[in-house]
Amino acid sequence: MRVCFGFRYSNFVFGSLTATISTATLNAMKLVTSTEMNLLEKRAVESGISLADLMRNAGQAVATEICGLFDSFPGKKALVLIGPGNNGGDGLVAARSLKDAGAIISVYLLSPRDPEDFAYKQVLEADINPIDVQSDAGFSKLRKILDETDLVLDAVFGTGLSRPVTGAPAAALALVAEVREERPEMIVIALDLPSGLNPDTGEVDDSTLAVDYTITLGYAKRGFFLFPGADYTRQILVANIGIPEGLDDDILSEVIDEHDVLAILPIRPSDAHKGSFGKVMVVAGSAEFIGAATLACQSAARAGAGLVTLAARRSLHHIFAAKLIETTHLLLPETMHNELAPEAAEVALSKLTKYDAAAVGPGLGQAPETVEFIHRLLSGISENTKLVLDADALNALSLTPDWWKVFDRRAVLTPHTGEFARLSGLSIGEILANRMEVCRKKAALWGKVVVLKGAHTVVGSPDGRIAVSPSANPGLASGGTGDVLTGIIASLLAQGLDEFDAARAGVYIHAMAGEAVRGNIGDAGMIASDLLIQIPRAIKSIKEHDHASCH
Numbered sequence: 001m002r003v004c005f006g007f008r009y010s011n012f013v014f015g016s017l018t019a020t021i022s023t024a025t026l027n028a029m030k031l032v033t034s035t036e037m038n039l040l041e042k043r044a045v046e047s048g049i050s051l052a053d054l055m056r057n058a059g060q061a062v063a064t065e066i067c068g069l070f071d072s073f074p075g076k077k078a079l080v081l082i083g084p085g086n087n088g089g090d091g092l093v094a095a096r097s098l099k100d101a102g103a104i105i106s107v108y109l110l111s112p113r114d115p116e117d118f119a120y121k122q123v124l125e126a127d128i129n130p131i132d133v134q135s136d137a138g139f140s141k142l143r144k145i146l147d148e149t150d151l152v153l154d155a156v157f158g159t160g161l162s163r164p165v166t167g168a169p170a171a172a173l174a175l176v177a178e179v180r181e182e183r184p185e186m187i188v189i190a191l192d193l194p195s196g197l198n199p200d201t202g203e204v205d206d207s208t209l210a211v212d213y214t215i216t217l218g219y220a221k222r223g224f225f226l227f228p229g230a231d232y233t234r235q236i237l238v239a240n241i242g243i244p245e246g247l248d249d250d251i252l253s254e255v256i257d258e259h260d261v262l263a264i265l266p267i268r269p270s271d272a273h274k275g276s277f278g279k280v281m282v283v284a285g286s287a288e289f290i291g292a293a294t295l296a297c298q299s300a301a302r303a304g305a306g307l308v309t310l311a312a313r314r315s316l317h318h319i320f321a322a323k324l325i326e327t328t329h330l331l332l333p334e335t336m337h338n339e340l341a342p343e344a345a346e347v348a349l350s351k352l353t354k355y356d357a358a359a360v361g362p363g364l365g366q367a368p369e370t371v372e373f374i375h376r377l378l379s380g381i382s383e384n385t386k387l388v389l390d391a392d393a394l395n396a397l398s399l400t401p402d403w404w405k406v407f408d409r410r411a412v413l414t415p416h417t418g419e420f421a422r423l424s425g426l427s428i429g430e431i432l433a434n435r436m437e438v439c440r441k442k443a444a445l446w447g448k449v450v451v452l453k454g455a456h457t458v459v460g461s462p463d464g465r466i467a468v469s470p471s472a473n474p475g476l477a478s479g480g481t482g483d484v485l486t487g488i489i490a491s492l493l494a495q496g497l498d499e500f501d502a503a504r505a506g507v508y509i510h511a512m513a514g515e516a517v518r519g520n521i522g523d524a525g526m527i528a529s530d531l532l533i534q535i536p537r538a539i540k541s542i543k544e545h546d547h548a549s550c551h
């Protein structure tokens with residue numbers, strides 16, 4: 001069975017509008033490193049499956065996925081590039097299976113292989129004569145095949161790459177890239193991963209091909225969601241290679257998918273009243289940042305909260321009241337200089353006991369009085385009120401050394417890379433070099449759910465889990481989209497979700513809303529308020545998800 005996970009109102013699933021991830025196993029949304037993949041392989045072998053069986057399954061599954069890409073496969077011309085290791089072995093099995101399915105196959109050996117190897121023998125038994133770049137006519141034959149082939153399967157290197165790609169493999173991959181420019185109709189498919197892509201870091205070799213499809217084995221690899229690798233995998237298919245269920249229980253990384261989100265979304269009874277869906281207080285806004293507060297309030301309401309209250313400076317009330325008609329308002333006292341008065345914290349705290357969740361930070365500004373207000377608010381807030389902190393609340397926290405020891409309660413933090421750098425003391429470069437691992441470690445150290453925003457947002461939990469957004473949407477890189485995310489997460493917290501569930505469901509819904517806008521208007525010119533009406537639509541779409549509609 002092939003199950004598709006995706007957003008219904010565009011063909012987006014993972015990565016971009018044209019990217020899709022499909023999976024043949026229901027546990028395949030886990031994300032692995034190469035070490036974890038090797039461990040799973042070892043466990044599978046210990047449970048009684050031989051390596052040869054896994055390779056056989058892998059090659060056959062890849063061939064099945066490839067056949068499924070074409071309306072009619074028999075007669076198609078396929079070129080399989082074979083490297084020195086097990087990735088090449090999988091490629092040999094796939095070549096044989098593709099031939100059995102009616103393809104006209106060329107197999108190109110870029111490194112010597114053992115002719116006694118079972119996979120090699122399978123190929124010979126099917127009367128396929130591998131062309132050996134070392135002893136045959138080198139690249140002139142390859143060029144000729146490339147001029148005619150319908151598809152190229154890259155089985156040169158997989159998870160075992162250990163150094164830069166040079167020599168014949170590099171030259172062959174470069175030739176494929178060159179011919180593809182001339183023949184865009186030629187489909188390029190990566191077996192397990194595009195050769196040269198680092199499955200752990202997303203780094204790529206100069207020779208790595210940006211393929212049309214990546215048919216990956218057993219599990220998606222972390223590097224598919226880290227840049228630059230994320231730009232090379234395109235449509236990702238996860239092939240079932242027969243790793244028994246239950247061996248991956250300790251794999252703690254996942255791609256957020258619709259099934260998870262559906263399972264955690266709050267149920268909405270028909271006899272509900274506004275108290276049923278929770279109350280959110282948004283503590284936000286300043287004269288400079290009016291929009292941040294309004295976006296957070298509106299998105300909290302659009303994500304289903306029963307009541308949203310904006311706590312903001314008294315002198316801004318007339319503006320907020322005009323912009324937010326469904327929201328109620330708590331007017332906070334100001335200093336003589338029109339800054340938020342620190343004692344406004346006590347005003348907010350006295351009302352907060354009636355709220356299920358609070359979102360603190362969007363657009364508050366960083367005046368010293370505001371920083372003191374934030375510190376007083378955060379130190380007085382009850383554990384019964386769930387909390388999401390964004391923007392200036394994070395900036396205020398960062399001013400206290402070892403802030404997590406002082407602010408030691410549960411909360412969701414939603415930093416972008418710059419805010420994360422301030423909170424952690426790491427450089428932007430250190431964060432970008434390994435966003436998933438950095439997020440996991442800091443979530444554990446800080447004891448918070450951390451949403452590290454960016455292309456493929458990462459959500460880290462203090463217990464070591466990480467959940468990665470399937471979406472990388474440049475349209476969302478504009479002012480105010482983060483305030484919308486904060487409002488959604490606060491809303492889900494108020495509706496009863498725990499911090500990790502609210503954060504990963506919020507990130508997914510926000511991503512869907514962004515993809516819907518991108519589907520309508522493209523990825524330039526999207527503004528944060530475009531997302532608002534798409535939030536309930538995204539939730540509706542998740543609830544209506546019907547697997548049968550995918551394939």
Ligand SMILES: NC(=O)C1=CN([C@@H]2O[C@H](COP(=O)(O)OP(=O)(O)OC[C@H]3O[C@@H](n4cnc5c(N)ncnc54)[C@H](O)[C@@H]3O)[C@@H](O)[C@H]2O)C(O)CC1
Pocket residue numbers: 037038040041054055058083084085086087088089090156157158159160161162163164165166191192193217218241
């Ligand atoms: N993990 C599983 O459950 C399964 C994985 N399969 C496939 O196995 C590959 C990984 O295989 P491995 O042999 O470890 O690695 P590679 O095929 O990537 O190649 C390693 C091979 O190449 C040499 N090498 C490394 N870097 C270079 C380089 N830059 N230039 C030249 N040579 C290089 C290295 O010394 C080795 O000899 C995985 O991706 C899956 O496709 C399965 O078969 C099924 C189970």
Ligand SMILES: [K+]
Pocket residue numbers: 087154155156157158190191192193194195
């Ligand atoms: K490969």
